[in-house]
Amino acid sequence: MSPIRENISVRPYTPQDRNALRKISYDTSFLEKADDLFDEPEIVADALTLYFTDSEPESCFVAVNDEKVVGYLIGAKNEKEMDKVAWFKIYPRLLWALLVRGLFLKRKTFRFLQGVLVSHFKGEFNAPDFSHEYPAILHINIARDFRGCGVGQKLIQSYCEYLQKNGVAAVRAATMTETAKSFFEKCGFVVLFKTQRSYLRYYFRNDTFVYVLGKKIHTQ
Ligand SMILES: CC(C)(COP(=O)(O)OP(=O)(O)OC[C@H]1O[C@@H](n2cnc3c(N)ncnc32)[C@H](O)[C@@H]1OP(=O)(O)O)[C@@H](O)C(=O)NCCC(=O)NCCS
Numbered sequence: 127m128s129p130i131r132e133n134i135s136v137r138p139y140t141p142q143d144r145n146a147l148r149k150i151s152y153d154t155s156f157l158e159k160a161d162d163l164f165d166e167p168e169i170v171a172d173a174l175t176l177y178f179t180d181s182e183p184e185s186c187f188v189a190v191n192d193e194k195v196v197g198y199l200i201g202a203k204n205e206k207e208m209d210k211v212a213w214f215k216i217y218p219r220l221l222w223a224l225l226v227r228g229l230f231l232k233r234k235t236f237r238f239l240q241g242v243l244v245s246h247f248k249g250e251f252n253a254p255d256f257s258h259e260y261p262a263i264l265h266i267n268i269a270r271d272f273r274g275c276g277v278g279q280k281l282i283q284s285y286c287e288y289l290q291k292n293g294v295a296a297v298r299a300a301t302m303t304e305t306a307k308s309f310f311e312k313c314g315f316v317v318l319f320k321t322q323r324s325y326l327r328y329y330f331r332n333d334t335f336v337y338v339l340g341k342k343i344h345t346q
Contacts, residue, residue: 173216315339
């Protein structure tokens with residue numbers, strides 16, 4: 127066991143963890159190329175984490191090494207409920223921020239949103255609705271130096287125990303990488319759906335893949 131691993135523990139999220147969690151979220155997003163793809167880190171971090179940290183913090187966990195946050199899992203027990211908050215509170219706030227900061231006119235943001243719109247109209251974001259069979263969702267990210275030492279697995283275990291206590295029957299995750307897909311499979315997830323999207327082709331030169339994976343939770 128590495129010395130780093132011995133010092134890492136997983137605990138429920140607290141508001142003091144918010145900034146560190148947002149930084150890891152931004153740094154690890156979009157295959158770790160967020161700086162090349164966006165003009166505004168705070169808005170990207172809002173889009174990725176705001177619902178979870180501010181509206182459902184009880185479903186979030188962090189991994190800490192000597193009090194420093196080195197990884198997190200943010201979740202929602204019911205994606206449909208999350209969507210309601212997102213549409214009425216989060217998305218209007220993001221849209222407003224984009225408008226007042228003139229970000230629609232900035233090159234990187236414009237290019238990204240253009241790609242998303244084209245992909246949307248091509249139907250590339252369509253996916254089967256898994257929300258009844260797999261109502262909960264999660265996002266997990268570990269800081270680069272702390273990967274491969276069991277932190278991710280510990281976070282998944284804590285979240286699954288939490289879901290079990292709350293009577294939630296199944297959870298879903300999505301990833302853009304083969305490596306994270308393998309990680310989820312090691313944690314007991316199975317691939318439910320795989321798709322291919324072109325919205326980042328202008329940057330990566332290739333389509334990106336998305337895997338949706340699910341795991342059943344044994345509730346009494
Ligand atoms: C994917 C990620 C969450 C995994 O967390 P981690 O702490 O590195 O993984 P763990 O050390 O807990 O590994 C748990 C198991 O998964 C396996 N695993 C982890 N990363 C793997 C990889 N890249 N390829 C294959 N298997 C992997 C481990 O071998 C381990 O299995 P074992 O117990 O049999 O040894 C982390 O690497 C990460 O944050 N990556 C970047 C962002 C990302 O891809 N997020 C995923 C969701 S969008």
